[in-house]
Amino acid sequence: MAFLLKCPNCGERSVYEFRFGGEVNPRPASKATSDDWMKYYYLRQNVAGEQDEWWYHHFGCRKWFVAIRDTVTNHVGKTFWQTEANL
Secondary structure, eight states: OOOEEEETTTEEEEGGGEEEEEEOOOOOOTTOOHHHHHHHHHOOOOOSSEEEEEEEETTTTOOEEEEEEETTTOOEEEEEOHHHHTO
16 A cells, blocks of 8 residues: 655645655744753654644745645544644
């Protein structure tokens, strides 16, 4: 079974057209401490199950979007633009 990812702009394509950008991690507030920034850059949840992830359509529209993917089965439940998620 092929691993397909649905770009909100271009539709369903092979995952090989995309680049993984990591899990979605809220950016710290403007008055964040150095410890907050360290957590933002280096610490991840790395859950076994559904997580929000950044994906970049490298060989398509060249846009970033968010996908909700199950890390155990690679099933992608939903993809959407960042503005739709209010991240």
